[in-house]
Amino acid sequence: MSERERTRQERRHTPHTAPHPVTLHSVAHAAGVSPATASRALNGTARVREELRDRVLAAAAELGYIPNAHAQALASASNNTVGVICHDVSDPYFAAIASGVMRAAADRDLLVMLASTFRDQAREIAYVSMLRAQRARAILLIGSGIEDRGWERALDAELAPYTRAGGRVAVVSRHRSLRVDTVLPENREGAAALARSLLALGHREFAVLAGPPELTTVADRLAGFREALAAAGVALPADRVVRGAFTRDGGHAAALALLARGVRPTCVFAVTDVMAVGALAALRERGLRVPEDVSLAGFDDIPLVRELTPPLTTVALPLARMGQAAIRLALLDPLGTRSRVEHIPGKVVLRASTGTLTPVE
Amino acid sequence: MSERERTRQERRHTPHTAPHPVTLHSVAHAAGVSPATASRALNGTARVREELRDRVLAAAAELGYIPNAHAQALASASNNTVGVICHDVSDPYFAAIASGVMRAAADRDLLVMLASTFRDQAREIAYVSMLRAQRARAILLIGSGIEDRGWERALDAELAPYTRAGGRVAVVSRHRSLRVDTVLPENREGAAALARSLLALGHREFAVLAGPPELTTVADRLAGFREALAAAGVALPADRVVRGAFTRDGGHAAALALLARGVRPTCVFAVTDVMAVGALAALRERGLRVPEDVSLAGFDDIPLVRELTPPLTTVALPLARMGQAAIRLALLDPLGTRSRVEHIPGKVVLRASTGTLTPVE
DNA sequence: GGACGTCTCGAAACCGCTTTCAGAAAGCGC
DNA sequence: GCGCTTTCTGAAAGCGGTTTCGAGACGTCC
Structure with missing residues (x-):
């Protein structure tokens, strides 16, 4: 029994992997109080005589005590x-x-x-x-x-x-x-408002670079955009909507695909700013000037798009x-x-x- | 005693804040083995008879057991x-x-x-x-x-x-x-290499938008840049170095400050791409075209700078x-x-x- | 048939902390 | 001076796992 006790002690003395040997017990011992009191003093969870509290705090600082968050979480279920x-x-x-x-x-x-x-x-x-x-x-x-x-x-x-x-x-x-x-x-409303603004600028020929159709974000933005156009009597045929991944390169590819179809809208709406960034590059590569030859708009207002040339029209979200x-x-x-x-x-x-x-x- | 036992039980039945009542004990009990065996079966830390292992795994899946990482960390010091x-x-x-x-x-x-x-x-x-x-x-x-x-x-x-x-x-x-x-x-070497490239392009009049001087990153990049210039017999007077915060706006402000000093370099080196982004905007605001009126280079090659117009010369780091x-x-x-x-x-x-x-x- | 080595498995200690619970000490009114 | 609160404090029981240690159950070999 005492034999087992001893070997256990020895093991404890070899903090082989143990990152932190200073425990609540240490500081309690050093401060001459019980662990319970030390805990209370450190956390302020209950009244502790001032003298003891100071001793505990001093001991903790002295020893560089850092509580073990795992033990705390386990014991307090917090x-x-x-x-x-x-x-x-x-x-x-x-x-x-x-x-x-x-x-x-x-x-x-x-x-x-x-x-x-x-x-x-x-x-x-x-x-x-x-x-x-x-x-x-x-x-x-x-x-x-x-x-x-x-x-x-x-x-x-x-x-x-x-x-x-x-x-x-x-x-x-x-x-x-x-x-x-x-x-x-409010994807739907935002896209609709954007569409109305673009209509007010005089655009009538639109194209949309959309993301995967399963995403409700995409569906809502597309629906809102389309509805606002419809309300103004402007159609958005299916061949004017191109799908692409929700990435810069996805937007790039989608824009190229759009142009490959031979459609020449006056305004392109990318459902995401990130896609719009890729689209802008793609349009440039095909020799189209923005906004002179084609306008471009996005959605989200990520910081990046303010730095583009030209700065991107978009729907700002307080991210x-x-x-x-x-x-x-x-x-x-x-x-x-x-x-x-x-x-x-x-x-x-x-x-x-x-x-x-x-x-x- | 049994009274205390009972109230404790009752408390346990009200998982008021307890997020996860399914413990190793539960699954061990359900599988009809000891917690020790259950632990071994789940972690594969020791041989367990196949039949028991299957029972444990089944019980764990059945109950939706998820180990408590805090308890694991505490017990295993891992x-x-x-x-x-x-x-x-x-x-x-x-x-x-x-x-x-x-x-x-x-x-x-x-x-x-x-x-x-x-x-x-x-x-x-x-x-x-x-x-x-x-x-x-x-x-x-x-x-x-x-x-x-x-x-x-x-x-x-x-x-x-x-x-x-x-x-x-x-x-x-x-x-x-x-x-x-x-x-x-390799900030020093990178900046030096950049300087040599810029010299090769014909530039002789430089300015640097630097960050806080205490940052070794800044000090190294500045030193490397200056050394390479010196090696080519080109000086970089103190009034050509402007300090600014390590942010987009810091670069913006620094560039404005530079121009306010009346200096007109042919090439500006911002020690950070992020600062360069701000600088680009500032130069534009002052009516300077990049690169026709002034060249601009950065450091880091963050993805953003490839999208700028013009794309930014920089020192690419594999971030x-x-x-x-x-x-x-x-x-x-x-x-x-x-x-x-x-x-x-x-x-x-x-x-x-x-x-x-x-x-x- | 008994001594002995192997494999498995369970009892129990322990990780480091929180939190009851009860006891000691001190303050109070009578 | 005595019973009764009110305050502090410490012993101890967990929290939910891991791991040591020893005990059975078998298989093997003389």
Whole structure:
């Protein structure tokens, strides 16, 4: 018995992999109090005689004590981390939203665990599982959803037990079948407003560079745009809509495909700024001047598009604030089983890419 | 006693805040084995009779068991999270590096905790402390360092016990007095090579938009640039160097300040692409055409600068690979107490912003 | 048939902290 | 001086896993 005791002690003396030997016990011992008192003194969770408190604090500082967050989380069943899942940090659209998330998290002393799926849906589900294991307070899904119904279902299956157990889920710019809090741009209205502005500039011949049709973001923006045109008696034939990936190169390819069809619109609407960037390059490559030969408009107002030549007309979304809103929603008290939706209006910003045209024709 | 037992039970039945009631005990019980066996079966850490293993796995799947990462970390003193600290996720320079970090982390099944300091040095130190509390396997410091000696010292004081206890620290593009692994662009050589290229284009009148002088990144790039000029007999007087913040607006302001001094260089070198973006806008605002009236070059090759008009000449750095290198270094076995430094060469990329000039004069 | 080595599996200690619960000490009114 | 609060403090029971250690159950070999 005492033999076993001894070997155990020896092992403890070899902090082979143990990163942090200074425990609450150490400081309690050094301060001449019990661990309970030390805990209370350090966290202020209960009154402790001033003299003892000072001794504890001094000992903690002296020893360089850093509490073990794992032990804390385990013992108190609390947790101050949130998980964020996105496609890729280097996408400026996401980066802008993430920046807002980080700001809001910092204000609330939350630690953010960030996961990039690189558009791999299996990885996305794996990350949700990991974040569940970490017992994250909330999981944020950011960015346009997924193009596969099966995976969506699998994702919801992973999310459901999490929310049922008290976990909070918030999504931004993405639909869910689950009842989760949502930050949703007014895609339809924004695109419609943009269309009206473009009509007012005199355009009548349009083309749209759209993303994957399964994405509600795409569907809504396309629908809004088309409706506003229709209201003005302008049609948007099917051959004027080209699909492409939600990336710079996707926009580039889509624009080339459009031109290859032989259509020559006076104005091109890319449903995403990122796609518009690629489109601008493609148009240039084909010798078209923007806005003299063709106008170009996007959606989102990522910082980048202000630096383009010409600066891009777009529908501005308060991206950073959308990120903050996601955190806010996720940390609000759960409002029954209902899900909240925060609608974010977009604002049309006319820049030089659509020129200040005298009405055509 | 039994009374106390009962109230405890009742409390357990109200998972008020407890996010996850399914524990290893549950599945062990359901499978009719001990928790020890269940643990071994789930982790494959020891041989378990096939029949039992199947029962455990089935029970785990049935109950939707998800291990508690906190308990695992606590019990096994292991951990699969790394912390990353940067200024702001929405800075494209950082975003590109972070993307590489995320990729490397995903390949190794690591969870990344990301913290943005928003250039607040107190916050940076606080984050190191939080990451220490999380017992992160490694802490990555990304991006240009700090402009304050006192804070730097405080940061090292926070880092030192961490590394001493076995934590790994890696920094990219940033100097440390501590012995930590480092991923370092060859700023001096890159800037010198750029200068030679610009000289070859015929330029003789230069100006530099530099960042805060305390940053070694800035100092190195400036020194390399100046040396290469000197080697060609070209001087760079003090009034041709303007300081500005390491941001788009910093570059903008610096360029305006330069012009306000009345100097008219034929070529402007912004030590950072991000600054160059602002500078380009400023030059335009003052009616200068790039590259006809003045050439402009940057450093880093962030994706954005390829989309500018004109595309920006710069020194390309493999940003994503630098991020991956940081993870790799941090997770390599500690090589004694020595610190490794991985030097990253830059590659001059001539684009239209410096034009294909016929040698001036 | 008994000594002995192998494989599995369970009991129990432990990781580092929080939080009850109860006891000690001190303050108070009578 | 005595019972009763009110405050502080410490012992100890977890939180949910991992891992050591030893005990059975078999198989093998003299």
